[in-house]
Amino acid sequence: MTSDSWPNLVPPTPAIPDFPPFSRILPSRAVVLASTPAAPPASNAAKGAGFIRFFDEMQGQGGEVRAPYREFCDWFDGEDPARIHRKAQQAEAFFRTIGITFNVYGADGGDERLIPFDVVPRIIAAGEWRRLARGIEQRVRALNAFLHDIYHRQEILRAGRVPTDLVARNDAFLPMMMGMDPPGGVYTHISGIDIVRTGADEFYVLEDNARTPSGVSYMLENRETMLQMFPELFARVAVREVGDYPINLLKSLSACAPPACKGTPTVAVLTPGIHNSAYFEHSFLADQMGAELVEGHDLRVVAGRIAMRTTQGYRPIDVLYRRVDDDYLDPLNFRPDSLLGVPGIWDVYRAGGITIANAPGTGIADDKALYSYMPDIIEFYTGEKALLPNVPTWRCSDPDHLREVLDRLPELVVKEVHGSGGYGMLVGPAASKKEIAAFRAKLEANPGNYIAQPTLSLSTVPIFTKAGLAPRHVDLRPFVLMSPQGLTITPGGLTRVAMTRGSLVVNSSQGGGTKDTWVLED
Amino acid sequence: MLGKTAGSLFWMARYLERSENTARLIDAGFHIALTRSATAPAEWKSVLETAGVANAYIAANADFTSAHVVDFLLRDPANPSSILSIVKQARDNARTARTYLTREVWEAVNTGWMTLVALLKRPVREDDLPDVLATIRRQNGQVRGALTGTMLRGDGFHFAQLGTFLERADNTARILDVKYYLLLPSVAHIGSSIDNVQWETILRSVSAHRAYRWLYGAEISALKIAEFLILYAQMPRSLAFCCERMAEHLGQIQHIYAEETEAGRMAAALCRERLAGPIQSIFDGGLHEYLRGFLTANAALARQVERDYRFVE
Numbered sequence: 001m002t003s004d005s006w007p008n009l010v011p012p013t014p015a016i017p018d019f020p021p022f023s024r025i026l027p028s029r030a031v032v033l034a035s036t037p038a039a040p041p042a043s044n045a046a047k048g049a050g051f052i053r054f055f056d057e058m059q060g061q062g063g064e065v066r067a068p069y070r071e072f073c074d075w076f077d078g079e080d081p082a083r084i085h086r087k088a089q090q091a092e093a094f095f096r097t098i099g100i101t102f103n104v105y106g107a108d109g110g111d112e113r114l115i116p117f118d119v120v121p122r123i124i125a126a127g128e129w130r131r132l133a134r135g136i137e138q139r140v141r142a143l144n145a146f147l148h149d150i151y152h153r154q155e156i157l158r159a160g161r162v163p164t165d166l167v168a169r170n171d172a173f174l175p176m177m178m179g180m181d182p183p184g185g186v187y188t189h190i191s192g193i194d195i196v197r198t199g200a201d202e203f204y205v206l207e208d209n210a211r212t213p214s215g216v217s218y219m220l221e222n223r224e225t226m227l228q229m230f231p232e233l234f235a236r237v238a239v240r241e242v243g244d245y246p247i248n249l250l251k252s253l254s255a256c257a258p259p260a261c262k263g264t265p266t267v268a269v270l271t272p273g274i275h276n277s278a279y280f281e282h283s284f285l286a287d288q289m290g291a292e293l294v295e296g297h298d299l300r301v302v303a304g305r306i307a308m309r310t311t312q313g314y315r316p317i318d319v320l321y322r323r324v325d326d327d328y329l330d331p332l333n334f335r336p337d338s339l340l341g342v343p344g345i346w347d348v349y350r351a352g353g354i355t356i357a358n359a360p361g362t363g364i365a366d367d368k369a370l371y372s373y374m375p376d377i378i379e380f381y382t383g384e385k386a387l388l389p390n391v392p393t394w395r396c397s398d399p400d401h402l403r404e405v406l407d408r409l410p411e412l413v414v415k416e417v418h419g420s421g422g423y424g425m426l427v428g429p430a431a432s433k434k435e436i437a438a439f440r441a442k443l444e445a446n447p448g449n450y451i452a453q454p455t456l457s458l459s460t461v462p463i464f465t466k467a468g469l470a471p472r473h474v475d476l477r478p479f480v481l482m483s484p485q486g487l488t489i490t491p492g493g494l495t496r497v498a499m500t501r502g503s504l505v506v507n508s509s510q511g512g513g514t515k516d517t518w519v520l521e522d
Numbered sequence: 523m524l525g526k527t528a529g530s531l532f533w534m535a536r537y538l539e540r541s542e543n544t545a546r547l548i549d550a551g552f553h554i555a556l557t558r559s560a561t562a563p564a565e566w567k568s569v570l571e572t573a574g575v576a577n578a579y580i581a582a583n584a585d586f587t588s589a590h591v592v593d594f595l596l597r598d599p600a601n602p603s604s605i606l607s608i609v610k611q612a613r614d615n616a617r618t619a620r621t622y623l624t625r626e627v628w629e630a631v632n633t634g635w636m637t638l639v640a641l642l643k644r645p646v647r648e649d650d651l652p653d654v655l656a657t658i659r660r661q662n663g664q665v666r667g668a669l670t671g672t673m674l675r676g677d678g679f680h681f682a683q684l685g686t687f688l689e690r691a692d693n694t695a696r697i698l699d700v701k702y703y704l705l706l707p708s709v710a711h712i713g714s715s716i717d718n719v720q721w722e723t724i725l726r727s728v729s730a731h732r733a734y735r736w737l738y739g740a741e742i743s744a745l746k747i748a749e750f751l752i753l754y755a756q757m758p759r760s761l762a763f764c765c766e767r768m769a770e771h772l773g774q775i776q777h778i779y780a781e782e783t784e785a786g787r788m789a790a791a792l793c794r795e796r797l798a799g800p801i802q803s804i805f806d807g808g809l810h811e812y813l814r815g816f817l818t819a820n821a822a823l824a825r826q827v828e829r830d831y832r833f834v835e
Contacts, residue, residue: 292524294524311524
């Protein structure tokens, strides 16, 4: 869970009060969250844009518990906070024992940390989810169609809807994929669409993850933990199941078997190894699918197939769910110094000897430089308007856009086109004058390397703290599986939550936590 | 099963067994240091030799005080065979093989490691040492219990068991070899009693001093101790016991794969040729030579297992 972007930030907001100690969240006593004005960003105040208001998913704008949360709140009000606190501590011990940790790069000796887990679920109503799911499905189909087009006839470039340079000169574009037909025509077997909410009916897609989105193991373990801690809660509230994800993943991957596959497809998960930050997830998914967890040095080309070294000799693999980047896949064809990949896998792939999921070259679809074209891309391939809006984005490569961005720098979020994990970005409202000046220089020197977006007021969901419930900002990553048989979207996804007050940083590498995500049954 | 995974299970078990053996060696050494301070440095030296780290220790330390030796064996980063680093290796191997471990086994390994890290944050005080050593043994007991209680009797289980007994045989042979001069007939005539405390140390380091007494009563002789630790097949740390188990688990693996291997033949030969006895003939040929020969054959078996089952390319 490291290679993700930050959601856009708003400034630290000391004006948002935490709930007083264990104030019950009965409607009558609820603390009014969202109407509490936050400190306005300096520049916004100047423009008279008014205060930033946060939408709280439990309390809405008004302080009355929103419908999806009512049953949960009734239950919560009847509970002894001390008991919930105890349960939360047990959950943490449980996570540690089973090793649901991530490694922190650069930390001494591969430090393993826990991702904080919060016991208050994030709840999405059935209707809200239907709407989201339609938008997500449309988007993933468009991404896949775009990839097919870009690596074949490039109609979208001919039509002038996306600038040719943006693709041709993009490092994420893989010329070797030109004319190549991945088995089943599927590029994005697994994708994660990052969504933020800013109001009752306002959702935005913040980012698409079409390479190797991570976090699904946390989604599954979070649910498992909640079921163990509060079984009675699930008897009261009808929550849609997420636990069939691994079996759906296995089915979906199996349905994309290559031409060379005979009989039941053999699926394997390719991991960089135990020191990778997401190793827990790799082993978890392999285990849950009943698939082998392989590393590059377990594999080699044998008789035109990719085969794994077993105790009884080499055995062919049909579908490789790889959790290593394109660059490391094949030292013969990509990075020669890579020890993570398999020499010659590219040639086997081209000859139909193996399915690689996701397909190589999908990075072009989730590149930040192309993000702003997504509404056009969706319309081009589906003939429909995008159901889920993009966050408005200025492309700094465009002189007009650049001028506006430079004018409004203190109020914007500026991201590196190829950056990830929240590094190399400017959060205008949270930055000092000096930082803004320094960033301005970088931006002017190389404008094509940046995009800018307005600062979003992300919704909040309360977390459970020693002092009571306290609102914290969240985002959502739903996971989507694609095979020739169709799309499967797991209800909900992974909710990431900024654990510190006022912060909008939800990245696990920066101290963010997670919540169980509930989609209610109709 | 991947060859790498089989190797990880094998080494996970070897490292855990080794950590427990080292804990036992420390326990025995500590016992002598308490009861006979005059012979303590020599005793600690032989403990370090048995653990195979005497040279590394001497390079970094000037004396053989209990505190230094114990710290070196438990947690010194300069010692790649310290209990802390061995258990870390065991856990890394368990993580690599995680998909083949039951949740119970993984949790036992992981909890053991976390407990150890907390216990060994700083040097262990002398009065805490017995507790720490007991904890290490207990944690290993939990892993063993989880392994035998929850693992499918598939190839993975047998590779882990193979690792345990191969390591244990190696350890018992080393203990005897380091102390063989005490057992030599030329030093202590056959039948005559050897140094009481010394023999007890040997038995203590394999947790068998009580069992020996049950079996042989008060009669303490070099011949009997050697027989007990080498040939007595009911003693779970004897060479005979370990070799029988190795042959058994390799037999199971060959059965599962329906394929005979050189490793399987070697294990059977080890039992047949080196553990037939009687003990007198072993002494006649020279105990040291015998033990050296055994250690070499045992190591060759380990290499053959690695080759036959493709642990590495």
